Amino acid sequence: MSEAKAVPDPKDVLRDLIIREELVKPNRRVFVIDKTKIREAISRILKTYGETSAYLSSVAGVDKIEQGIMELNYFISILPRTEVIVLRVQLPRANPVIDSILDIYPGALNFECETYDLLGIQFNGNKFLKRGFFVPEDVVKKGVYPLRKDAKW
Amino acid sequence: MSIKLIRYSPWLVHFNTGGCNGCDIEVLAALMPHFDPERFGVRLAPSVRHGDILVVTGAITKKAAVRLKRLYDQMPNPKFVVAVGACACDGGVFKGAYGILRGAKEVIPVDAYVPGCPPRPEAILYGIVKLFQKIELLAKAKSK
Amino acid sequence: MTLLTEAVVKIPISLEVPVGPQHPALHEPVVLKLYADGEEIVNVEILTGYNHRGIEKLFEMSSFYKGVFIAPRICGICNTIHANVYVRAIEQLLGMEPSPRAKYLRVLALELERIHSHMLINAIMAEILGYDTLFMLIMRDREYIMKAKEILTGNRVTSEYFMPGGVRRDIDDTKRERILDLLKRVKPRLEYYKKLFETDPTVTNRLIDVGVLKPRDVVLHSLVGPVARGSGVKTDVRAEDRYDAYGEVPWNVVTRREGDSMARMLVRWDEALESWNMCEYVLTHLPGGQAVVDERKLPRVLPPGEAYTRGEPPRGELTYYIIGYGRDRPYRVKVRTPSFTNIINSGFSYIGYSIADVPVILVSYDPCIACMERAVLIKNGEEKRLTLKELANMKKR
């Protein structure tokens, strides 16, 4: 228990970046942050918890067509706290561009490639992005991003 | 005549076209000591060019379909195809997804279908036995 | 890394070895394109997409309950955990809780699967090393576990065992005794194989000090499961989230410090033995009550909300992120399979080892095998097809 106390709360670490806080079941805290601050937030987490105790668990892009935005959720698993926190950024649907975190977390490679291929979110600074990472050729040729809600093929 | 000869020791070529691996481990289990199909001379061929029977498992993804066609063309004649599992038969649960075709029959001619998801090893062996019966009938028809 | 690639492309004798196009186990199979300078690997390029079936879109198009049967088909070898994590996400949305008996039965199904999966990958490792006898022996004893799984769930591989709120079939006392009996036959064999892996020079010579991963690399590249635990990173979702009955059944997280292929394989044997103890505990301490859920009474429409559930398949952390929007189908389902990170992000770990070590390192990441049956060796414009096994034997020639 004493060990857990020594580990800082991610909310304190990210305090000045958080726009609002939400909750994903079961008990995963969501910190909505600005899209320009994602690199800072992630490198701050890495610095606070050390390089061997926080890993990027998943990156999930969601196309919210009614609100005209794309949401990007970074799920980060913090091992000493046995907790998963979610960093959520919102991008305009017309021009979904965000900075890549590949040089901070090399493990983001597959998630960024996948999200680009299926949802069309551009990651600045990641030069491994390409269409056809997963999607079959005929869908690529039509320029369709299959996970977008208005996708037709 | 040559068709009939296959019956004595048919070599399988196993190709997974993008399934979930469930059928693959059952095909593997069918070749294991528990069932030991080498009793009939059935064994996995090291290369397509040595194979007689192509065992297709898994949903046919569009990328893998190209390779399946190429693999089939490379096999020596006479050749037969067994589609194992619901996905290879006609798409299974993946019917309607953007990445896949509805069954191996859209790419290559299929001679026997083994339903199940995944089929038991016994069912796969039964499917191969069924194929032998078909081969025998074909051979008879040819000799006449 | 990029500098190296450019340098290699200019060397005329360099070797380009694509391993596999086929990699079915994962939900994303890959081609490993190896760039070798002589025998030494200088760069690895990983190509994907041969197994992309569009499952996430399929989830959005079909109802929640159809999803319960689509989820296991992402991976056949770890199908129960896929169904389990998906079902738990739905339970979170519904605010449902399964009965204690159902929780124990779920743990039993998951752990039986873990034993058979770990035995399978160790058998494949034996085959890759050219140790066919061991391969056959492990596969023979694996049949007992498959039989136990058949008694419990009704099918050898795809179990269809989970439903929101419980499980789909129960076991009685005779079935329980039979599963216990089968398990008792397997335990001495598991211990024997573990000893064999530790002592047999055929195995140790090829595995020790091959593919060493440092804890820092493991965490930064998001590698999970036995791969991380073999490098001393104590990460196990069963211990972190304590889902189902994992909080009640006694067990330990297995870790090793060495970080080489040998450590990863031994972690798997230790975990199989740990799972064996859990299975025995579950079977002897099975609580009473109702476990089977009446599917006709489940609500068809789910309330809006988000759920993010995790589970621990034999290969590492598996996550499902589900958004419901008040309809009978999900708005978005995001699946992160363990092999997705373990294979695609691990390209760095091959660099510096010889070509013959590649299959060993790859298999030690547990890529759901069968898959990588074929490799193409291109040398001086000549093309030669090799099986993975031939590739493994190249060193000896």
Place this chain on the structure above:
Amino acid sequence: MSIWQEILKNVFKKPVTIEYPKVETPIEKDSRGLQYADLNKCTGCSLCAIECPSNAIEMRKLPENIKLKHNPRGLYPVINYPSCIFCYRCITICPVNAFVTTSEYRLATETDKLFSDVYSLKTLGQG
């Protein structure tokens, strides 16, 4: 020394191989195999066809000469086995428990269509 024990043990042990087509393998009686609708109970509500994850069930009209009181719409489910994934969702969702389950697994065919109508229509004869 131990190697001799091993050899002796293996000489007198029965082989694990089951000579499959000659000898039947032991199969659980409740393992999931062939299933079909019992027309004595089926009401033709089409719930199974809607719920089937692989869309393997189609509702067909009953033959002209058969009129069933409990089946006013005259429909009955026909399963296409090569497409079926044997998840038994149809059985657990059926409101009147109208399905018959067996552990039959020998279903290999030469065509991609193998329907359950033969089995279903037989149930009427049995009465």
